[in-house]
Amino acid sequence: MNTLQKTILSSVAICLTIGYLWYGNRTITANKAVWDNVRAEAIKGGYRLISTEKLWQQYEADPATLLLVDTRQEWEYRTGHIQGAINFPIEPTWLSRWRKKGELAAVLGPDRNRLIVFY
C-alpha cells in the first residue's frame, strides 16, 4: 500500500468515526407522536392499540386477566405507574430490544393468549 492509498483510507476511516459519533450523540427531538405514526407502527409491529377508557373498562372488570407492562425506565416507573403494572425497561433501540428478547418471554409467562398491554 503506498502513502496516497493509506492517506485516503485513513481519511475515509476518520469520516466514518465522526459520522458514528454524530449519529450516536445527535439530540433526538422528541416529536409529539402523531396518531398516524403510532397506528403505522402498530401495524408494522403486528400489535393492536387500546385507549385509556377501554383499558380502564378491562381493568375495572377484572385486573387479574390483564398483564400491564411498563416499558419506561426504572426511575420513571418508581415515580409512578399504573397499579399492578410490572416494569420491563426497553430503550427504543434495536440493541436493547435484541438483548432483552429472551428475558421478555420469561416475564410474560407461558400463557400465549393472555391479554398483554404495553405502555
Add this chain to the structure above:
Amino acid sequence: MAVKLGYTNVYRDPLGYPEWHARGLPVNSAPAGLADMAPAAQKAGPLNGWAMIWTLLGIFAGGIALNLTPCVYPLIPITVSYFGGKSGSDQGRLYLHCACYIGGLAVTNSILGVTAALTGGLMGAMLQNPVVLSSIAVILILLATSLFGFWELRLPYWLNRAASRSYSGYFGSLFMGITLGLVAAPCIGPFVLGLLTWVAGMGSPWLGFLIFLTLSLGLGLPLFVLAIFTGKLDKLPRSGEWMIWIRKLMGWVLVGMAAYFIRPLLPSAIGIFLMAAVFLAAGLHLGWIDLTTAGFRAFAWLKSSVGIAGVVMAVYLIGSFVIQGPGVKWQAYSDDSLPGAVRSGKPAIIDFSAAWCTPCRELDEITFHDSEVVKQAAREFVMIKVDLTRRGNPAAERLLSKFEVKGVPTVVFLNRKGQERRDLRVVDYLPPDQFLVRMAEIRKGG
C-alpha cells in the same frame, strides 16, 4: 416484539401513564427504598465482564506479537528443531515437549505476575499519590525509549549464561521455557516490566496470575502451531528489519500506559488531549513516518492498519469530547450551602470527588453529562460539589466528618429537610439510569 414470541393478545396504550394518572385512575409508586431494585452491576474487582475478556484477549495478542521481536523470533526455528531432534518422528512426544516448554514459560511469568500483584496490594494506596504516578510514568517512558532503540537493556552476563545452558529430557524443555523469559528479556523485558507495573497497580494476585498466564500462552502459541506443522517451518517470513517496527509498536504501547497513569493528575480536557496526542503520534509514526519495509505483503497491511487505527482513535477521543453536551451545574460547597438547600425546599445532592480518582471522573463524564440527569438536577435539586483534590479546606473537612465520608467518590443524597438517606449513598461509579432511580427516591420521600 411480544408478537414475534407468539403472544396473540398484545396491545399498546399509546397515551400510557400520564393520561391514566390525569384521569385519577389507580396508580402506585414503588415502595420506598432500594430493596426491590434491579440488581446493580456488582463490581467484583478492577476488571470484570467484557472488560476482563477484552483485556485478556489484548494481552494474549500482545504475547503473540512478542514472538516477532528480534530476540525471540530467531529462537523459534531453533526451539522447534530442538524439540524435533529430541522426539524423533514421534508426534505425541513432540507435543509433550511443547507443552512442557509453554508450562515453563507460564511458571516464570505467573510467579512474576503474582509477586507484582501481592506487593502491589501494599502499593495500592500509594498509586493515588501524584509522585508515585509520575515516577511510574517516567519509568514506562524510559522503557519505551529502549524499545524505540535509543539504548539497550542488557542482562548480567552470568544470568545469560545460566539461562542458555542446555538440559535434557522433558525437564529440559520445561527449563528452556522457564529461562526463555530471561534470554528474551532485552526485547520483551520492557513490555513485561510495563505490564508488571500495571498489574501491581491493580493489586489483585489472581488477576496478576491470569494476566501473565495469558501472556505466556500467547507467547507460546506460535511455537505450538509450528511444532504441529514442523514441515512448514521454511514458510515463515525471514527475520529482518520489520522486527524493529514491532519493537517500536511495543514502545508506543508503553507510552500509552504512561499517559494512562498520569491522566488522573491532569485536568480532564488536557488528559483527553494527551491520550489523543499519543494515539495520533503512534499512528503517524508507525503507519507513515517509519519507513520499515519487509519482503512480505501482510506487513504492509499490518503497518497501515495500525497507523490508521491510531489516527482514528485520536479522532474518536477528541470527537467524543467536543460532542459531549452540557454537564450538571454544580455550586461549590460553602457553610451556607446546606441551610440554603433546606430553605429552597429542594433535595440536595453532594458529590465528594477529587481530580485523581478514576470513578469520580467516570461519574462526571458519563452520569453527570446524561441529558435526563442534567435536566432533573437543574429543575429539582441543589447540586453541591466538594472538591477534595487538595485537602485542608476547614469547611470541607467539617462536612467530611459530619457525613463520615471515607473516600472518593461519595455522593450523598439529602431530602428536603436536609437529612441524609444513607441507603442511597453512592461510593463508586453508577450509570445514569441507576442514578436517576436514586434521584426519584429522594425526591419522593420527605
